[in-house]
Amino acid sequence: MSADTLQGGFADAPREAARAFRACLDVMARPGTIAEVSGAVPPAPLSIGAGVILLTLCDPDTPVYLAGRMDSPEIRQWISFHAGAPITETRAEASFAFGTWEALLPLAEFPIGSAEYPDRSTTLVVALDRLEPDMGARISGPGIRDVARLPLPDTEAFQDNHLLYPQGLDFFFTAGARIAALPRSTKVEGV
Amino acid sequence: MTDYNFAYLDEQTKRMIRRAILKGMAIPGYQVPFASREMPMPYGWGTGGVQVSAAVLTPEDCFKVIDQGADDTTNAVSIRRFFEKTAGVAVTERTAEASVIQTRHRIPEEALREDQIIVYQVPIPEPLRFLEPRETETRKMHSLEEYGLMHVKLYEDIAQHGNIATAYAYPVKVEGRYVMDPSPIPKFDNPKLEMDAIQLFGAGREQRIYALPPHTKVVSLDFEDHPFDPSKADHPCAICGAEDSYLDEVITDDAGGRMFVCSDTDYCRGRVEAAAGAKAEDAA
């Protein structure tokens, strides 16, 4: 275990996690909203935003899937030390998945929940290069007064996901310390 | 209470509840099972709401607790004190000042804002429970969107009483998909369920959490020839004169004397203060 592994966790977990969760809740409740978070400094290429989401929501009860370059020994050690979450190489077992959009594709193997338990689905944390407000796809649905915008890496995939409702995947997007979200309930209309 | 963690629950429990809240947010009106913990207050006394509040509160929050619309009812006092002690949060009785409001049986009269969260205590989260006692059956009915039983029940009410005989915990349909129990609020409050704030519902004993994001479409079940009627007592408040608020009936003597006063004590106080302020201004 390297010294870096021990760094970059929450300094005051109960309070920092509480604040971070409120940011997660806010963006999930209001798709299109972008929040800034802090408190975690994970090894690259995991962003601050992704690191904060991970420390806030992942633990020994949530298998984590690391896609592409996110799957490095440094990141595995960091997750294991700070969150205690088991790393899975099987998408079908993942409670959470971290990666770039390209690395996370295809989405088909991630669980979308069952008809009786649609909540038993993976939450994907997608690393984007940029996350700017009021740009990108037009989105509507619960949490949105009329129409909002969110810079999504794709349109069709999210439309297909919405068609599975109430089953489906839920997404966080991160760029640096910024986070946004797109639940399955959101209708994506394209750019 | 230094022996206990911030907001009482341990971090792993909070994470489990937080994950359930987020899934609830992503599937409005769907009841997410969660591993409810034994809390230091009895099941049925708000343990679901307390666990949700514990998972949501930050040190910067200002917390308000109401029971039957009032801040000073004993159980509201007890829950407010619990979080004052365990989370060190500021507390208030004023709806507008609160960032998180835990409630039992009422939605405040004052419209809630985007930056507020309301947490409902829920005794029986399953709207179909009194029609079908088995969880295994009702879960199937939700999955198949099979709500005929509920419509039959409401229709039988009309046939028998000329009215839908449900006055509180009046079922709603969320975004055209899940039938949801809004907790035992009077049906007068149902129209307020479409609001700007985040709404979270916690049922501790029944181990369920559900949610409504802001601006979610929430429709009270009804029939074309018997539209939903959010009625209330046809009186003004005897204290503040409000005609738009839900009223408690108070028995004043043993000769049939009664009066009606706002159940939302903060709303009533605010109106009385505003009237006094206006009077003072007029005098000056």
Add this chain to the structure above:
Amino acid sequence: MYVAVKGGEKAIDNAHAWLAEERRGDPQVPELSLAQIREQMALAVNRVMSEGSLYDPDLAALAIKQSRGDLIEAIFLIRAYRTTLPRFGATRPIETGEMRCERRVSATFKDLPGGQILGPTFDYTHRLLDFKLAAEGEAPQPAEEAEGSAGPVPHVTEFLNRDGLIESEARDEAVPPDLTRAPLELPANRALRLQSLTRGDEGFLLGLAYSTQRGYARNHAFVGELRIGAVAIEMDIPELGFAVEIGEITVTECETVNQFKGSKTEPPQFTRGYGLVFGQTERKAISMALVDRALRWRELGEENQGAPAQDEEFVLSHADNIQATGFLEHIKLPHYVDFQSELELIRKIRAEAEAYQAAQSKTPEAAE
């Protein structure tokens, strides 16, 4: 002018102070010590430990003292404390065959290896109030001690198993679900059912078990064996690479031998019910075994008679006395708002009905 009822905070403080005073009772009477409760109210302590799901006699004694002897309240205190404790790991399954039995009876065999040990039981006491106890006299004479049985005491069901007369219980290495860490999901497997039953309310299980004896899913139970005694608790220590004994607990185990089943292809075999409870808790362990057996109807290919004890969802959803008492007692809380909404509705419906009747009586031809 009317002023809304206030004073909730003060009322609570005063109620708590009064409660503390009542709990202590007359200060002229010496206060109970935890050791007195632990040693002299041991069966109450055992019940609190088993339904509280926490094996700690001193804490259970404290909870009984604090709750003024209300055992469900004491169980609640223990549960609420237990849920805050950090979890270090899981122990190995206990080996009841290695139990140091202080009581062991079989209703199926007159004599058997390991012998019958009557032990400290109320069974053959005549239920006559012992006024000597009221005099708070001397300590009782110690009982004559027989030579303890050395080595393992085999289970009665194993004798039957040797001849294939009873269903064999396959060893299951799967990690059992944990009712205290995951929401109850139905249908449940047997491990989860047993977990729910062992922390379930003794009175509820007793009633259900009794109902099976009276014909509501009767399953002809014999107490194959009831044993009470201490067993070792062992935990694997990964750093050491072997298991270490970390303590001892007393448990009550009941194995029932029940009506047999068989078919044209399979010779008949006896079936089993199982009860295992912390401490000396015989009534609970026997009840548990009977209810466990009743709940197994599906797996044993029996008929569902619609009996309460066969209904897994009914039994598991209502066995927990902390859930039950909380919800039952919550109806003491104010329900002004709900009641008010019902009042308005019933007044409206009555007004409509009266208006209708009035209209009917004005038009005589319609009122026939």
